[in-house]
Amino acid sequence: MGVRVIRARPEQAVRLTQIAHAAKSYWGYPARWIELWHNQLTITSAYILMHEVYAAVDDEEEIGDRGILGFYALGGAGEKVTLEHLWVQPSSFGAGVGRLLFEHAVARARALNGRRLEIESDPHAESFYQHMGAETVGEVTYELEGQPRILPLMEYRLRDEAPDVAA
Ligand SMILES: CC(C)(COP(=O)(O)OP(=O)(O)OC[C@H]1O[C@@H](n2cnc3c(N)ncnc32)[C@H](O)[C@@H]1OP(=O)(O)O)[C@@H](O)C(=O)NCCC(=O)NCCS
Numbered sequence: 020m021g022v023r024v025i026r027a028r029p030e031q032a033v034r035l036t037q038i039a040h041a042a043k044s045y046w047g048y049p050a051r052w053i054e055l056w057h058n059q060l061t062i063t064s065a066y067i068l069m070h071e072v073y074a075a076v077d078d079e080e081e082i083g084d085r086g087i088l089g090f091y092a093l094g095g096a097g098e099k100v101t102l103e104h105l106w107v108q109p110s111s112f113g114a115g116v117g118r119l120l121f122e123h124a125v126a127r128a129r130a131l132n133g134r135r136l137e138i139e140s141d142p143h144a145e146s147f148y149q150h151m152g153a154e155t156v157g158e159v160t161y162e163l164e165g166q167p168r169i170l171p172l173m174e175y176r177l178r179d180e181a182p183d184v185a186a
């Protein structure tokens with residue numbers, strides 16, 4: 020299967036939303052949590068127009084919705100670029116699509132002149148990002164149904180920091 024990465028189009032919003040929901044649900048979260056995350060997991064046409072959103076597509080499928088295997092989105096500006104989404108449809112897990120998307124995201128973030136790619140990871144995906152070369156640099160705490168939910172804050176260094184110039 021040949022897979023390539025293309026810029027997502029606004030009309031693909033529904034399919035991308037479906038992939039985000041399916042991938043998040045894969046970790047076995049209760050349906051009501053998925054419902055609480057509905058807005059975060061919804062990709063609108065306007066979002067696609069305003070962000071760097073790229074999709075992995077199967078070369079053998081027509082470039083319709085069916086051929087989309089996963090996607091990512093970048094946000095932020097300046098030195099800190101944020102990985103706002105990275106989702107692979109569950110039936111394609113383990114086939115290299117996540118790596119392809121992550122490496123593409125790193126290249127795009129570098130092209131945008133970022134120094135750091137910041138990721139608020141799902142706890143289950145932390146080891147994937149570490150495997151890709153990101154480091155855990157902190158944590159972010161949210162409240163979910165009255166309980167704290169702690170997410171690893173991760174960073175991938177896009178270019179070497181300039182060394183301190185000794186006086
Ligand atoms: C995490 C996720 C993006 C990985 O995508 P994937 O397509 O299954 O990953 P790949 O097949 O490209 O794997 C790339 C490499 O990472 C490794 N890897 C994959 N998942 C891993 C994990 N959970 N922990 C450690 N390594 C992992 C693979 O072994 C592979 O290693 P290699 O290329 O050195 O041989 C995907 O499983 C997913 O979408 N999960 C659910 C949604 C989610 O939580 N996304 C992140 C939101 S913050």
